[in-house]
Amino acid sequence: MRIAVDALGGDEAPxxxxxxxxxxxxxxxxxxxxxxxxxxxxxxxxxxxxxENLSLHDAGNAVGMEEEPASALRARPDASVAxxxxxxxxxxxxxxxxxxxxxxxxxxxxxxxGRLEGCRRPAIATVLPFSSPVLxxxxxxxxxxxxxxxxxxxxxxxxxxxxxxxxESARVGLINVGxxxxxxxxxxxxxxxxxxxxxAVRFVGNVEGRDIGSGEADVLVTDGFTGNVVLKTAEGxxxxxxxxxxxxxxxxxxxxxxAAILRPRLMKxxxxxxxxxxxxxxxxxxKGSVVIGHGNSQARGVENALLGISRAGAGLSxxxxxxxxxxHAAPAGGGA
Amino acid sequence: MRIAVDALGGDEAPxxxxxxxxxxxxxxxxxxxxxxxxxxxxxxxxxxxxxENLSLHDAGNAVGMEEEPASALRARPDASVAxxxxxxxxxxxxxxxxxxxxxxxxxxxxxxxGRLEGCRRPAIATVLPFSSPVLxxxxxxxxxxxxxxxxxxxxxxxxxxxxxxxxESARVGLINVGxxxxxxxxxxxxxxxxxxxxxAVRFVGNVEGRDIGSGEADVLVTDGFTGNVVLKTAEGxxxxxxxxxxxxxxxxxxxxxxAAILRPRLMKxxxxxxxxxxxxxxxxxxKGSVVIGHGNSQARGVENALLGISRAGAGLSxxxxxxxxxxHAAPAGGGA
Numbered sequence: 001m002r003i004a005v006d007a008l009g010g011d012e013a014p015x016x017x018x019x020x021x022x023x024x025x026x027x028x029x030x031x032x033x034x035x036x037x038x039x040x041x042x043x044x045x046x047x048x049x050x051x052e053n054l055s056l057h058d059a060g061n062a063v064g065m066e067e068e069p070a071s072a073l074r075a076r077p078d079a080s081v082a083x084x085x086x087x088x089x090x091x092x093x094x095x096x097x098x099x100x101x102x103x104x105x106x107x108x109x110x111x112x113x114g115r116l117e118g119c120r121r122p123a124i125a126t127v128l129p130f131s132s133p134v135l136x137x138x139x140x141x142x143x144x145x146x147x148x149x150x151x152x153x154x155x156x157x158x159x160x161x162x163x164x165x166x167x168e169s170a171r172v173g174l175i176n177v178g179x180x181x182x183x184x185x186x187x188x189x190x191x192x193x194x195x196x197x198x199x200a201v202r203f204v205g206n207v208e209g210r211d212i213g214s215g216e217a218d219v220l221v222t223d224g225f226t227g228n229v230v231l232k233t234a235e236g237x238x239x240x241x242x243x244x245x246x247x248x249x250x251x252x253x254x255x256x257x258x259a260a261i262l263r264p265r266l267m268k269x270x271x272x273x274x275x276x277x278x279x280x281x282x283x284x285x286x287k288g289s290v291v292i293g294h295g296n297s298q299a300r301g302v303e304n305a306l307l308g309i310s311r312a313g314a315g316l317s318x319x320x321x322x323x324x325x326x327x328h329a330a331p332a333g334g335g336a
Numbered sequence: 337m338r339i340a341v342d343a344l345g346g347d348e349a350p351x352x353x354x355x356x357x358x359x360x361x362x363x364x365x366x367x368x369x370x371x372x373x374x375x376x377x378x379x380x381x382x383x384x385x386x387x388e389n390l391s392l393h394d395a396g397n398a399v400g401m402e403e404e405p406a407s408a409l410r411a412r413p414d415a416s417v418a419x420x421x422x423x424x425x426x427x428x429x430x431x432x433x434x435x436x437x438x439x440x441x442x443x444x445x446x447x448x449x450g451r452l453e454g455c456r457r458p459a460i461a462t463v464l465p466f467s468s469p470v471l472x473x474x475x476x477x478x479x480x481x482x483x484x485x486x487x488x489x490x491x492x493x494x495x496x497x498x499x500x501x502x503x504e505s506a507r508v509g510l511i512n513v514g515x516x517x518x519x520x521x522x523x524x525x526x527x528x529x530x531x532x533x534x535x536a537v538r539f540v541g542n543v544e545g546r547d548i549g550s551g552e553a554d555v556l557v558t559d560g561f562t563g564n565v566v567l568k569t570a571e572g573x574x575x576x577x578x579x580x581x582x583x584x585x586x587x588x589x590x591x592x593x594x595a596a597i598l599r600p601r602l603m604k605x606x607x608x609x610x611x612x613x614x615x616x617x618x619x620x621x622x623k624g625s626v627v628i629g630h631g632n633s634q635a636r637g638v639e640n641a642l643l644g645i646s647r648a649g650a651g652l653s654x655x656x657x658x659x660x661x662x663x664h665a666a667p668a669g670g671g672a
Contacts, residue, residue, distance in 0.1 A: 130576055143521040177564040185479045185561045209568025213576040225521045228513040232545025233566050237573040240549040248601045258594035265584045
């Protein structure tokens with residue numbers, strides 16, 4: 001698989017991006033890593049230890065974090081993320097990764113690579129790192145959704161989760177304010193009926209906020225507004241509890257001693273909850289694999305994101321298109 | 337202040353409800369607690385230790401947790417929560433508390449007590465117990481909201497938070513997917529402009545999910561769908577982290593020892609995050625004070641809820657109506 005990496009996007013670019021890309025190249029001898037960015041800057045960082053399956057592709061600067069994505073891409077068609085997207089369109093790459101401006105990555109993917117057929121709008125699919133990890137989509141690409149969008153997200157999320165988590169038959173839930181089918185706003189009610197009647201996915205029904213980490217679903221579907229709020233609330237609450245925990249543990253010499261005993265296990269727990277263990281979110285609904293890293297991605301996050309892209313595989317895009325095609329061709333009401 | 341308590345509503349009714357009501361009566365010598373429920377059952381629990389400011393008022397059974405609220409209330413007009421609501425309408429009580437079927441409490445309040453003027457729909461206001469507590473509304477009363485509803489929630493939440501938290505000038509934020517005013521779905525965009533231009537509250541703008549516990553707002557406004565998902569996600573994530581923490585601490589004899597040292601402080605931290613420390617959510621937008629306890633309310637939660645009702649005061653309803661009136665009378669664009 002050929003993965004184009006935007007070497008210049010992200011707060012810690014290019015150093016951490018290049019370092020993560022090199023680490024991933026070593027762990028993925030079957031794949032090719034194509035670093036996209038200013039050749040002089042990037043090659044200096046690579047030095048002499050460049051793995052054989054890592055190559056360099058010249059491009060202009062990254063789109064800045066504060067820039068308006070569409071106009072930045074129009075003004076600078078050689079921006080690193082745009083060049084990476086063009087490589088997917090031309091067939092020179094199968095996937096792109098960028099930790100730069102999220103809007104620019106989404107725009108470059110939509111404008112240069114294009115959507116899957118039958119998919120009106122894309123979704124950002126993010127792993128919530130609970131003890132049973134769960135894929136949340138849409139985490140913020142499409143704030144205004146229709147029921148058909150949520151059905152598409154259910155199909156895309158299901159196929160993706162099976163490849164990414166290596167599971168047999170992904171269970172899909174709909175985020176809602178109650179378990180009963182009649183609960184929720186109009187979008188939730190209509191989406192529930194549409195997904196259930198489609199028979200296109202293994203639908204487990206509504207899932208309430210308090211059960212998103214309970215392991216009853218592998219995939220959680222919602223609109224991009226709710227999904228973004230869920231994701232960020234989960235991050236905020238987790239950060240808040242760890243901050244209280246830190247105060248608790250540093251309160252006295254005795255608590256510090258107790259904390260020192262627990263530290264290795266607490267660090268392990270914290271790492272488990274760290275989004276960097278996945279390193280990026282997939283933009284599903286576009287051709288090719290498009291992965292958005294965190295703005296502050298470190299080498300470990302970049303490496304994990306590239307391993308995830310390889311795990312989902314070069315056939316991801318075709319598999320998603322096939323699933324959409326067969327769901328849209330099937331008569332409604334034909335399933336579970 | 338006269339607080340009517342549904343003695344029969346809730347999983348632990350009537351024992352825990354009565355016990356919490358007795359404890360609150362002792363701590364609120366200026367107020368009156370009116371226990372509403374089957375006189376024979378309740379008076380047996382009270383025994384001889386009944387405080388002077390606690391009285392008993394006969395009523396039929398509670399609306400069950402699984403019953404359809406509206407039809408249950410129609411069929412049994414003497415249900416305990418309905419009798420309590422009627423006491424507010426007739427002027428015999430200022431407030432009601434029920435840990436029973438939430439839908440039945442909301443329906444009884446709307447049908448028997450009625451809404452404040454200018455308030456199309458009510459909101460459930462819940463305290464999120466972060467280190468700086470924040471009032472979230474709507475937590476689930478109105479899943480389909482209009483911008484005007486969110487402005488009303490901002491006004492109601494602001495007045496309530498000042499009385500309940502004892503603060504000077506409550507800062508109000510709008511839950512959204514980004515900080516910039518142009519972010520979000522149509523409801524969020526239009527509500528942002530409406531609240532900002534109203535000048536009716538001290539508006540601090542959009543607040544993202546990750547910042548709900550950061551203390552930048554005292555009141556967070558959103559529709560009942562998003563609010564319910566936020567509340568339950570926060571509960572779910574908190575429960576998940578504490579469960580991981582428990583596994584970490586009981587992993588070996590040595591970690592158990594360390595955990596024993598930390599236990600008192602961890603319990604304090606856990607209690608701080610426990611929703612029972614507030615004990616109930618206010619239904620704002622109706623006349624009188626209407627408070628919804630958790631279904632599994634224990635005596636401590638009931639006691640805290642009644643203390644909170646007393647703190648918000650008998651004048652709450654008038655203060656809320658006044659704030660709505662003056663906001664609706666003011667020309668738009670007159671404020672901050």
